[in-house]
Amino acid sequence: MSEVPPLAIVRCDHCQARFLPHPGLCPRCGSDELVRTEIPAHATVLAATELLAPAAGWPSPHRLAILEATESVRILAIVRGPLPTLGSVVAVRRTNDLYEVVLPSPG
Amino acid sequence: MRVAVTAAGVGRFGKRSETLIDLLCEAGREALDGIGRKPVDLLVVAHMAGGTFAGVENTAAKVADQLGLDTSAGFRVEAASASGAAAFHAAVPLVAAGGYDRALVIAGEKMTDLPSAEVARVLARSLAPMEIAHGATMPGLAALVASRYLTRYGVGEDALDAVTVAARAAAARNPNAQFPTAVTSAQVRESRPIALPLRLLHCSAVSDGAAALVLERTAGPAGVLGLGQATDHIELVERPDLTSFRATQVAAKRAYEAARQTRKEVDFAELHDAFAPFALLDLEDIGITGPGEGAAWFLNGSTASDGRFPVNPSGGILGRGHPVGASGLVQIAEVARQLRGESGPMAIARRPKRGLAQSIGGLGSHNFVTLLGDTGGGGR
Ligand SMILES: [Zn+2]
Numbered sequence: 001m002s003e004v005p006p007l008a009i010v011r012c013d014h015c016q017a018r019f020l021p022h023p024g025l026c027p028r029c030g031s032d033e034l035v036r037t038e039i040p041a042h043a044t045v046l047a048a049t050e051l052l053a054p055a056a057g058w059p060s061p062h063r064l065a066i067l068e069a070t071e072s073v074r075i076l077a078i079v080r081g082p083l084p085t086l087g088s089v090v091a092v093r094r095t096n097d098l099y100e101v102v103l104p105s106p107g
Numbered sequence: 108m109r110v111a112v113t114a115a116g117v118g119r120f121g122k123r124s125e126t127l128i129d130l131l132c133e134a135g136r137e138a139l140d141g142i143g144r145k146p147v148d149l150l151v152v153a154h155m156a157g158g159t160f161a162g163v164e165n166t167a168a169k170v171a172d173q174l175g176l177d178t179s180a181g182f183r184v185e186a187a188s189a190s191g192a193a194a195f196h197a198a199v200p201l202v203a204a205g206g207y208d209r210a211l212v213i214a215g216e217k218m219t220d221l222p223s224a225e226v227a228r229v230l231a232r233s234l235a236p237m238e239i240a241h242g243a244t245m246p247g248l249a250a251l252v253a254s255r256y257l258t259r260y261g262v263g264e265d266a267l268d269a270v271t272v273a274a275r276a277a278a279a280r281n282p283n284a285q286f287p288t289a290v291t292s293a294q295v296r297e298s299r300p301i302a303l304p305l306r307l308l309h310c311s312a313v314s315d316g317a318a319a320l321v322l323e324r325t326a327g328p329a330g331v332l333g334l335g336q337a338t339d340h341i342e343l344v345e346r347p348d349l350t351s352f353r354a355t356q357v358a359a360k361r362a363y364e365a366a367r368q369t370r371k372e373v374d375f376a377e378l379h380d381a382f383a384p385f386a387l388l389d390l391e392d393i394g395i396t397g398p399g400e401g402a403a404w405f406l407n408g409s410t411a412s413d414g415r416f417p418v419n420p421s422g423g424i425l426g427r428g429h430p431v432g433a434s435g436l437v438q439i440a441e442v443a444r445q446l447r448g449e450s451g452p453m454a455i456a457r458r459p460k461r462g463l464a465q466s467i468g469g470l471g472s473h474n475f476v477t478l479l480g481d482t483g484g485g486g487r
Contacts, residue, residue, distance in 0.1 A: 019345055020344075022342075022345075027345050046349065047252070048251070049250035049251050049254055049303055050302070052299070052300045052301060053227075053302070054242060055228065055239075055243075058242040064241065066251050074344035076241050076251075077241070078242065086258050
């Protein structure tokens with residue numbers, strides 16, 4: 001498993017919801033008691049797709065996955081390689097405000 | 108709530124040469140003809156993005172003028188791909204409260220003027236900025252929902268194919284449908300991949316079209332029994348469950364409660380199948396089947412016109428075409444026509460007493476459920 005830095009998330013002190021950094025108030029309860037914290041950057045692949053009619057500016061195929069990290073935080077992430085197996089655990093990294101699945105280093 | 112749909116008008120869906128205003132007025136005129144052109148004092152118009160798709164704004168006043176509704180009241184309503192349902196939900200309480208005697212509700216969209224890549228970009232504006240930044244599209248997110256659903260419940264892709272096959276078979280009986288030809292599951296499976304597991308024939312098409320109906324404070328075979336709507340988190344990943352649309356579940360609960368009815372009293376439904384997997388979720392979200400069971404209902408014919416619970420006898424969004432702003436209202440119009448015995452070749456096998464329309468705005472972020480049924484009075 002690749003070594004990756006932890007992911008920044010936000011915890012709502014009012015309803016305990018956890019989610020990725022997000023504009024505005026807690027999406028679950030509307031509270032502003034939001035605290036930044038971190039979780040390990042490893043997550044289970046819940047769903048994956050290969051877009052063969054991607055949005056303008058993206059290569060075809062463009063691959064996306066939904067991952068579930070600890071504390072039920074879900075992440076939409078770009079996959080710049082073969083689609084990972086559903087149910088497998090992958091590393092995820094945030095670069096320039098985009099989440100990406102970290103591909104295993106060759107060899 | 109003694110308000111009923113007393114007339115409906117539905118234009119032809121597909122590529123149309125007319126303007127958005129003309130399409131709205133065509134459907135509006137048909138609905139007004141249905142009540143013998145009695146005066147209307149409220150006009151509610153809906154489209155999702157007429158300004159961008161068709162270069163037109165101030166649509167309520169323009170439609171009122173073209174239909175000769177001199178100095179009626181009115182406004183435009185927007186809720187993404189559920190805009191047509193939102194217009195209906197806005198108009199009903201205004202008529203019920205006695206503020207207006209008779210409302211004309213019209214919804215439409217004119218999408219085919221723009222290149223399809225541009226249409227896709229406009230539709231994606233309903234999504235979260237974070238999703239757009241990651242290159243997500245409507246079909247891409249629908250495919251992720253499908254991926255999770257199929258895996259979680261051990262359902263095969265043939266269930267998605269069955270939804271399309273059923274929709275297209277029904278659309279062949281709808282004179283206004285964009286796709287009036289049946290397809291086989293092999294044709295669905297061989298169609299071009301869009302966002303796997305979704306293929307072209309699992310996805311609704313860009314379309315032009317409009318629908319209209321008249322609401323009056325009266326009883327009738329298509330009375331308004333209950334309305335429900337709900338929003339949900341814009342980002343798909345923030346929702347508690349990927350294999351259902353909570354906004355539909357909550358909207359349905361609210362509509363059933365308002366109607367003092369349960370799902371068991373509903374005879375059929377028009378469901379929002381902009382993507383084939385949505386039909387499976389929809390059937391579960393309105394409570395007709397349990398989680399993961401929707402697929403079996405489509406595979407074994409339970410949702411056919413002569414099945415246990417007919418779904419989308421008009422061909423649904425997959426067969427009818429998806430002029431986004433129109434879809435939520437044409438569903439309600441088709442439910443009303445079934446209840447009023449006006450569906451012609453689309454009529455379901457047993458004359459229904461109660462029907463449900465379910466509309467999805469965005470990627471399930473603002474959904475509407477409408478229950479219509481016989482409220483007595485006999486008035487046709
Ligand atoms: Zn909270």
